[in-house]
Amino acid sequence: MDFLNFDAEACTLCGICVNVCPFGALKFEKNGIEVGESCRMCGLCVRKCPEKAIRFEQKANEVNKEEWRDFLIYAEQEQGKIHPVVFELIGEALKMAPKVGYHVNCVIAGGPGTAENAKDLLEYGVHKVFVYEHEELKWFRADCYTDVIADCIAAVKPSSVLIGGTELGRSLAPRLATRFHTGLTADCTKLDIKDNTDMIQIRPAFGGNIMAQITISRSRPQFATVRYRVMEKAKKVENPDGEIIRCKMTDDMVKSSIEILSAEVLEKKKSLEEEDIIVVAGRGAKNETGVALCRELADALGGQLAFTRPMVEDGFGDTAHQIGLSGRTVRPKLIITCGVSGAIQFTSCMNGSECIVAINNNPEAQIFNTAHYCIVDDLNQVVPKLTELVRNRKED
Amino acid sequence: MKIIVCMKQVPAGTNVEIDPETGAMKRLSSATRTNPYDLFALETALLLKEKMGGTVTVLTMGPAQAESMMKDAYACGADEAVILSDRKFAGSDVLSTSYTLRQGIQVLGGADLIICGRQTTDGDTAQVGPALAEHMHIPHAAWVTRIEEVTEKDISVQQKLGDVTQVSRIPFPCLITVEKDMCVPRLxxxxxxxxxxxxxxxxxxxxxxxNQDLTRYGLNGSPTAVERMFPPEKAQKQVYLEGSTEEKTKELFDILVSRKII
Incomplete structure (x- = not known):
C-alpha cells in the first residue's frame, strides 16, 4: 500500500517509526524507510515522527474495485448504547448488499462494555462486527478515533463505509475520508448501488431546493454520512449467524493529544428525532399566544413542540427543536404543522412522517403540497378545539 | 498567537431551478453574502486576539468577488486577508477544497489555531474543517459551543456531541469549528x-x-462527482377537510383516532 509518504530530505533515519509501528510494517531499506503491506494506516508513525517527515499523502489513483468489498458501518455509541441511526444504516446496507453480493459488517469502538453492545448488532443480520474496546476510547476524541477506525478500514478494505450523520459522525467521517484520500457524501437521504459497486448517493443541495445524485467512481472506500431518521430501521433476523471479532489494541493506538477535562451526559430527554408526535409552530402562530396554543396541543398529545427556522430566529425556540435543513430531520408517526408555510427547506426534513396534518389559513400555502390532511382555517380556532377533543378523550 | 479563520462567500438565496428540458441548473440569484456561520468563527478569533494578542488572518477560496467579504473582515478587525483564487480550483469537493486550504495555510506559514464555522449554507456538509485538520495532521474539535480557557500553548473548549457535553484541552496547532450563538458577531x-x-x-x-500537482486541485482532485440534479419528489395524495371549523377539527380528530395515531 502506498498510503504513507516519506519526505526523504526530512527523514533522519532515527528509526522511531520503525519501532513504534504495531504491525511491523516499516522497514529500513536501501533507499530509506519503506512501508510494507501490513500497514494499517493507524497513523502512529505520522504522529511520532520528530521530523514530521511522514505524511498521509496518497493520491486518488484509479483503484481496483475488486480489492474493496462489502459494507462497513460505523456503529456509534451514545451513553453506552448503540445509537439508533446505526440500525437504520444496517437496514439500508442490507437492502443494497444482495445486489452486488456483499456482506454488511460493522466496526464499533468505545470504552468497557463495547464488546457486549456489539452482540446487539448481530441480531440485525450483520456478518461481522469488529470491536475496538479500550478504556481510553470511552469519550470521543477525533484524533484517536480516526486512527482506530482507519485501522479497521485498512484491514477490512470495505467498498463503502456508512456513518451516521450525527455530530460525532460528521466530525469523524471527513477525517477518515481524507486519510484514505477518497470521497465523502454528507447527509445522504437515499442510497442505492450500481452493478459496478458504485454507490448512488442522493442528498439535498442548495438548501433542499434540488436533489443531487453523487458517485465516487474512481476511489475506494466510498464514504457516506446518512441523516438520522431518514432511512428505515433494519429488522431483527431469526437466525443471526454473524460473528464478533475482537481487534488487537495497543496503548499507543489510543494515545491522543486531546485531553478530556470533563464529559457530562445531559439529562436524557427524548430528542426531537425520537419523538412520535410533533406539533410545529410556524410563522402563522405569530406570537406567544399562538405558540402557547400549539404547546398545549403538543402537551395534550404527549408529544413535543417544534419550530420553523424563522420562529427560532425570533427566539421562540432553540435549534434542537428546529425542523429544517439547518435544524433537525424528523419522521414521527404524526406531525401537525400550525401556520407553517412549507418552504422546501422545512418540508424536505419532515416529509417522511407517517401522517402529516397542515393547518394554515392561506389556501395557497406550499405546505398543502406535502400534507396528507389539509385544514384551511385559522390555527387560533382549530388548535384549541383539537386540544380540547384530545383532552376530553384522555379523560374518558 | 496566530489565528487563521476560514470563511466562504455563499449565494445570498438558495433559490435554484432546474431547466426541465436540459436538466441544467439555473441559478436565479447572483447576490452573495458571507456564510453566516463564519461570522461566529471570525468573532471567536477576534475575541481570542483581544485576550491573547497576536494576529487574525482570514482565508477563503473562491472567485475574486470574495474581496468584498474580506474588506468587511478588515473592518471587523482582521489583520490579513487571503483569497485562494484560480480557475484551476473550480469544481472542488470537500477533499480538494480542504487540500487547497491546507496548501494556502502552508504558504502563510501555518497557524496556532484555525477556526471554521460549523458549516456553510450552500454546501451544508460541515466537513471541510475536520478534513483540513486531517490534511494538516493536527487535532480538531468540531461543534464547539464555548471557549473555556486559552493559554500560550493550548485551548480548552466545550463541545456538544449528541447528549454529551464534553470539555477538552487541545494543544496548538489545532483546529476548531464553532457553533452559531456562541458569541455575538460584531458589525x-x-x-x-x-x-x-x-x-x-x-x-x-x-x-x-x-504542491504543483494539478491532480490534487479542483475537479481533478475531487473524488465525488455529481451525476445529475433533479427536483425533489412531489408529495403523495392528500385530503382537504371541509365544513365549519368545528366539523373540520372533529373530522381530523376522528381520522387520527381511527388510524390509531393518537
Missing amino acids: PSWILKKKTADRKVRFLSFEDLP
Whole structure:
C-alpha cells in the first residue's frame, strides 16, 4: 500500500517509526524507510515522527474495485448504547448488499462494555462486527478515533463505509475520508448501488431546493454520512449467524493529544428525532399566544413542540427543536404543522412522517403540497378545539 | 498567537431551478453574502486576539468577488486577508477544497489555531474543517459551543456531541469549528473601514502553492462527482377537510383516532 509518504530530505533515519509501528510494517531499506503491506494506516508513525517527515499523502489513483468489498458501518455509541441511526444504516446496507453480493459488517469502538453492545448488532443480520474496546476510547476524541477506525478500514478494505450523520459522525467521517484520500457524501437521504459497486448517493443541495445524485467512481472506500431518521430501521433476523471479532489494541493506538477535562451526559430527554408526535409552530402562530396554543396541543398529545427556522430566529425556540435543513430531520408517526408555510427547506426534513396534518389559513400555502390532511382555517380556532377533543378523550 | 479563520462567500438565496428540458441548473440569484456561520468563527478569533494578542488572518477560496467579504473582515478587525483564487480550483469537493486550504495555510506559514464555522449554507456538509485538520495532521474539535480557557500553548473548549457535553484541552496547532450563538458577531466598524480602506487583500493562485500537482486541485482532485440534479419528489395524495371549523377539527380528530395515531 502506498498510503504513507516519506519526505526523504526530512527523514533522519532515527528509526522511531520503525519501532513504534504495531504491525511491523516499516522497514529500513536501501533507499530509506519503506512501508510494507501490513500497514494499517493507524497513523502512529505520522504522529511520532520528530521530523514530521511522514505524511498521509496518497493520491486518488484509479483503484481496483475488486480489492474493496462489502459494507462497513460505523456503529456509534451514545451513553453506552448503540445509537439508533446505526440500525437504520444496517437496514439500508442490507437492502443494497444482495445486489452486488456483499456482506454488511460493522466496526464499533468505545470504552468497557463495547464488546457486549456489539452482540446487539448481530441480531440485525450483520456478518461481522469488529470491536475496538479500550478504556481510553470511552469519550470521543477525533484524533484517536480516526486512527482506530482507519485501522479497521485498512484491514477490512470495505467498498463503502456508512456513518451516521450525527455530530460525532460528521466530525469523524471527513477525517477518515481524507486519510484514505477518497470521497465523502454528507447527509445522504437515499442510497442505492450500481452493478459496478458504485454507490448512488442522493442528498439535498442548495438548501433542499434540488436533489443531487453523487458517485465516487474512481476511489475506494466510498464514504457516506446518512441523516438520522431518514432511512428505515433494519429488522431483527431469526437466525443471526454473524460473528464478533475482537481487534488487537495497543496503548499507543489510543494515545491522543486531546485531553478530556470533563464529559457530562445531559439529562436524557427524548430528542426531537425520537419523538412520535410533533406539533410545529410556524410563522402563522405569530406570537406567544399562538405558540402557547400549539404547546398545549403538543402537551395534550404527549408529544413535543417544534419550530420553523424563522420562529427560532425570533427566539421562540432553540435549534434542537428546529425542523429544517439547518435544524433537525424528523419522521414521527404524526406531525401537525400550525401556520407553517412549507418552504422546501422545512418540508424536505419532515416529509417522511407517517401522517402529516397542515393547518394554515392561506389556501395557497406550499405546505398543502406535502400534507396528507389539509385544514384551511385559522390555527387560533382549530388548535384549541383539537386540544380540547384530545383532552376530553384522555379523560374518558 | 496566530489565528487563521476560514470563511466562504455563499449565494445570498438558495433559490435554484432546474431547466426541465436540459436538466441544467439555473441559478436565479447572483447576490452573495458571507456564510453566516463564519461570522461566529471570525468573532471567536477576534475575541481570542483581544485576550491573547497576536494576529487574525482570514482565508477563503473562491472567485475574486470574495474581496468584498474580506474588506468587511478588515473592518471587523482582521489583520490579513487571503483569497485562494484560480480557475484551476473550480469544481472542488470537500477533499480538494480542504487540500487547497491546507496548501494556502502552508504558504502563510501555518497557524496556532484555525477556526471554521460549523458549516456553510450552500454546501451544508460541515466537513471541510475536520478534513483540513486531517490534511494538516493536527487535532480538531468540531461543534464547539464555548471557549473555556486559552493559554500560550493550548485551548480548552466545550463541545456538544449528541447528549454529551464534553470539555477538552487541545494543544496548538489545532483546529476548531464553532457553533452559531456562541458569541455575538460584531458589525464592520466605520472607523476601521476608513482605516483599512487602503489595505490590500492578498491573492494566491495555483502557481503560488507548494504542491504543483494539478491532480490534487479542483475537479481533478475531487473524488465525488455529481451525476445529475433533479427536483425533489412531489408529495403523495392528500385530503382537504371541509365544513365549519368545528366539523373540520372533529373530522381530523376522528381520522387520527381511527388510524390509531393518537
